[in-house]
Amino acid sequence: MTDLPPDATQAPPSMEARPAETFAEVEDALLSRWPETKLEPSLDRIRAFTELLGEPQGSFRSVHLTGTNGKTSTSRMIETLLRALDLRTGRFTSPHLERMSERISIDGEPLDDEAFVRAFNEVAPYTHLVDSEQDHPLSFFETIVAMAFAAFADAPVDVAVVEVGMGGTWDATNVIEADVAVVLPVAIDHAKYLGDDAATIAAEKGGIIKPGSVAVLAEQTPEVAAVLLARAAEVGATVVREGIEFGVAARTPAVGGQVVSLQGLRGRYDDVFLPLYGAHQAQNAAVALAAVEAFGAGALDEDLVRAAFAEVTSPGRLEIIRRSPTIVLDAAHNPHGAEAAAAALEDSFAFSPLVGVMGVMEDKDHEGLLAAFEPHLTYLVCTQNSTGRSMSAAALGRTAVEVFGEDRVSVVPDLAEAIDRAATLAEAAEAIDVSIGAGAVLVTGSVVTVGEARAMLKGRR
Numbered sequence: 001m002t003d004l005p006p007d008a009t010q011a012p013p014s015m016e017a018r019p020a021e022t023f024a025e026v027e028d029a030l031l032s033r034w035p036e037t038k039l040e041p042s043l044d045r046i047r048a049f050t051e052l053l054g055e056p057q058g059s060f061r062s063v064h065l066t067g068t069n070g071k072t073s074t075s076r077m078i079e080t081l082l083r084a085l086d087l088r089t090g091r092f093t094s095p096h097l098e099r100m101s102e103r104i105s106i107d108g109e110p111l112d113d114e115a116f117v118r119a120f121n122e123v124a125p126y127t128h129l130v131d132s133e134q135d136h137p138l139s140f141f142e143t144i145v146a147m148a149f150a151a152f153a154d155a156p157v158d159v160a161v162v163e164v165g166m167g168g169t170w171d172a173t174n175v176i177e178a179d180v181a182v183v184l185p186v187a188i189d190h191a192k193y194l195g196d197d198a199a200t201i202a203a204e205k206g207g208i209i210k211p212g213s214v215a216v217l218a219e220q221t222p223e224v225a226a227v228l229l230a231r232a233a234e235v236g237a238t239v240v241r242e243g244i245e246f247g248v249a250a251r252t253p254a255v256g257g258q259v260v261s262l263q264g265l266r267g268r269y270d271d272v273f274l275p276l277y278g279a280h281q282a283q284n285a286a287v288a289l290a291a292v293e294a295f296g297a298g299a300l301d302e303d304l305v306r307a308a309f310a311e312v313t314s315p316g317r318l319e320i321i322r323r324s325p326t327i328v329l330d331a332a333h334n335p336h337g338a339e340a341a342a343a344a345l346e347d348s349f350a351f352s353p354l355v356g357v358m359g360v361m362e363d364k365d366h367e368g369l370l371a372a373f374e375p376h377l378t379y380l381v382c383t384q385n386s387t388g389r390s391m392s393a394a395a396l397g398r399t400a401v402e403v404f405g406e407d408r409v410s411v412v413p414d415l416a417e418a419i420d421r422a423a424t425l426a427e428a429a430e431a432i433d434v435s436i437g438a439g440a441v442l443v444t445g446s447v448v449t450v451g452e453a454r455a456m457l458k459g460r461r
Helices: 023-031 044-052 071-084 113-133 140-154 198-208 222-235 279-297 302-310 335-348 366-376 393-404 415-427 447-458
Strands: 061-066 089-092 104-106 159-163 180-183 214-217 238-241 247-254 257-263 268-274 317-322 326-330 354-358 379-382 409-411 440-444
Touching (some): 023 140, 044 113, 061 279, 071 089, 071 159, 071 279, 089 140, 104 113, 180 198, 180 279, 214 222, 214 279, 222 238, 238 279, 257 279, 268 279, 326 415, 326 447, 335 440, 366 440, 415 440, 415 447, 440 447
Parallel strands (some): 061 180, 089 159, 326 440, 354 440, 379 409
Antiparallel strands (some): 089 104, 247 257
């Protein structure tokens, strides 16, 4: 259990005051609550909250996703396929890249400011009731989860695609009874909260597998697979596994993404263009397809599948945000994600030089991130994002010098300046003693870093 600040057991002031009127007011109110980066593992608060709200999560069917990496991309793919089947969808993902309202989408679009304020005002009058009755007040994450469920119920949606915030068993999203539980590849991340070995983490994530559900399991290591299969057997869930019941039959890199053949649970789907890069995204697509088939859709029309996947986007995941030089954004923040991103860069591009801009969070495995990217980056600019959780550029730089060598690293704390420095190096390859080629910049290390870079660079295009 996380150590709590001295006043954490005291309920915050009553929220019976006037409703919020602006997005900024909602943002301030949510951020004043216990942060989502710290956990007090219990579903008591969220259960009490949703009970007061009339159990909105019971008014729609759901697909629940966990795993170490790939949740948001796969959620977006599942949602796109479900919408192609004329189902009204809600999607809850976290964290956000640029704006908090990105976390709650209906019909494929994030809530606009007015709808986000309305969702907050619907739940806000009940927050103080929960705060006063529980040992600890509602957190930011618990509050925004309830906002999402209330918004989905009000829409109303037919099905919600819900990504866990962290883990599974004790995650606030786990008050849903999902028809389909998706477990993407499990590796080590958030070790402080989830455990420092993959099997322990898998036991926590497997908590989203519920009695009578279908568990769609991405390819896992043997120890993780054993834990997840045991959980499914314990609760009587049906299991379908990547590489056995479904999977990627073939993939070929292509301009703007890749062309894949997917073996689903009910049929095979060939010549599917996926406008995302990397083998890991092809695997995410296979998982998404199996999840939708398992949801009850059965075999899907091949043209529908092709049309849906062709529309998929996943901002901040190997996203080309600018040309001349090319700037790529990828939110990899752990070694597993970094290895997948690096493999995709080698698979789909021929950048030379590739200059990295990296800003990481203090609690992440920055040594593992650096080691995963080192063989693929010509040069690295160490920076930091604007949050208090960010590791300082200087501290990151000290470790980077040990991994890359002093002549391949510079430290530029300001993110905008760091990107400009990297772009200059990518354009003038001779400045770092490599032959001139198709130079590019990769901004990575944290969702927050990538989100801040994305906001800056969109304005420059």
